[in-house]
Amino acid sequence: MDKSQLESLRDQILGDVTPLVINNTQDASEKFNILLRIIRSGRASNETYSSAYESAKNIEDGGDKLGALLALLDEIDVDIAQDGARGMSKPVEETQNTETPENQNF
Numbered sequence: 001m002d003k004s005q006l007e008s009l010r011d012q013i014l015g016d017v018t019p020l021v022i023n024n025t026q027d028a029s030e031k032f033n034i035l036l037r038i039i040r041s042g043r044a045s046n047e048t049y050s051s052a053y054e055s056a057k058n059i060e061d062g063g064d065k066l067g068a069l070l071a072l073l074d075e076i077d078v079d080i081a082q083d084g085a086r087g088m089s090k091p092v093e094e095t096q097n098t099e100t101p102e103n104q105n106f
Contacts, residue, residue, distance in 0.1 A: 014043045022051045028058035032068050039075050049076070 001009070021034045035052035038044050049072075056068035 010041070011043060014038060014041060018045070018048060022047060028055045028060070029064055029068070031055040032059065032072075036068075036071060036075065039072075 017034070018038055021031060021038070024031065032052055032055035035044075035048055035055060038048055039052060052072055053069075056065060056072055059065040059068055
């Protein structure tokens, strides 16, 4: 497979995995870790960020919760520093959300 085919396959897999993770009732820590991987892939939607935040808040252990929240904050800072460059590779339907961060319900 060439790079284009691999990127297409990655997008298909993420399209399948993301709703399963978001809608599954798995352990908050496990859910957060999977969502963080999706965010780091550069293909995360606003819903993915929001679900990762909610999962991080639901982690019971204080130290683990702190680590998860800081990891998510780091990913947000990277995305901001890249001026949303990671978001430019998102599928069109995910980038059409017109909410600005200050309007989102985190």
